[in-house]
Amino acid sequence: MVTPSVNGEPKKRMRLSGAALLILWAAIGAGALLLLLKSVQNSAEFGRLQPWILLLNVIGVIALSILLARKLWQLVREYRDHVPGSRLTARTVVIFGALVVAPLLIVYLSSLEFLNRGIDSWFQVEVKQGLNDALVLSRAALDLRMREYSERTQSLARSLAKAAPADVQTRLDDERGVSEGLEIVLFGEHERIIAASLENPLEMLPSRPPSDLIRQVGQLRPYVSLEPQSGGKYLIRTAAALSDSPASADSRYVVAIYPVPAQLSALSEAVQRSYSQ
Numbered sequence: 001m002v003t004p005s006v007n008g009e010p011k012k013r014m015r016l017s018g019a020a021l022l023i024l025w026a027a028i029g030a031g032a033l034l035l036l037l038k039s040v041q042n043s044a045e046f047g048r049l050q051p052w053i054l055l056l057n058v059i060g061v062i063a064l065s066i067l068l069a070r071k072l073w074q075l076v077r078e079y080r081d082h083v084p085g086s087r088l089t090a091r092t093v094v095i096f097g098a099l100v101v102a103p104l105l106i107v108y109l110s111s112l113e114f115l116n117r118g119i120d121s122w123f124q125v126e127v128k129q130g131l132n133d134a135l136v137l138s139r140a141a142l143d144l145r146m147r148e149y150s151e152r153t154q155s156l157a158r159s160l161a162k163a164a165p166a167d168v169q170t171r172l173d174d175e176r177g178v179s180e181g182l183e184i185v186l187f188g189e190h191e192r193i194i195a196a197s198l199e200n201p202l203e204m205l206p207s208r209p210p211s212d213l214i215r216q217v218g219q220l221r222p223y224v225s226l227e228p229q230s231g232g233k234y235l236i237r238t239a240a241a242l243s244d245s246p247a248s249a250d251s252r253y254v255v256a257i258y259p260v261p262a263q264l265s266a267l268s269e270a271v272q273r274s275y276s277q
Helices: 008-039 043-080 086-162 165-179 211-218 262-276
Strands: 183-187 193-198 223-228 234-241 253-259
Touching: 008 043, 043 086, 086 165, 086 223, 086 234, 086 253, 086 262, 165 183, 165 193, 165 253, 211 223, 211 234
Parallel strands: none
Antiparallel strands: 183 193, 183 253, 223 234, 234 253
8 A cells, every 4th residue: 555645745735825925925916116216216106105014124134034934943953953955055145145135135225325415415515505595585585575565664764754634544545546555554552543544445355453563663672574374375464653752642652564575475475385295
């Protein structure tokens, strides 16, 4: 009676497990490459797919580590059991491992040094400096426009201090028309509106001055601020007291609101956004 041989079963299982690991590794590598190729030309797409790319690479590293650990443990066991050919296999693994690791370390360290000192230095010297200069230039343009409007408001306050009550409204309307302001309002004590010139008097009311503006003009200091609005727009709010003496009983002050030109606002917003990115 002939008994069937079972020696082929373990070898068959080993071949199947090796083939399964090889297929898994190939699928993981192909998936990671496909995701990388899909997102390499689109930074937003890369940001969205980055977690999945990292996950596939981590799974691939774990699968490869398990495969190598199993093979090394099998080699160590055969070496301890003095299996014929195990010493030659171990010596071959050590030699070829050293031959593979040394070039990989050299290429990795060289590439890392190139990235840190090469590409990074290009961005630092050229792009970053250019964006920083553009940002400084846009802020300087806004500061210049703010100073101009602040000086106009102070000049208007001095003229209103000497004007007759009947001429106040005319001067406000003339100044708003010349400066293309949104609104110019003359306030009295306790935020009382004395006169106002508005771009759309039927559609809007004079805006209430902020507390820091009231406090600053109460100290007879001119006020100017840049206020961001929705849609990337900006407004410049200025204020000046009509009196220049603390002993004066005149508590009136003028508040003017001017729009920043749309082109200047858009350029400043674009530069700021690019610099932040």
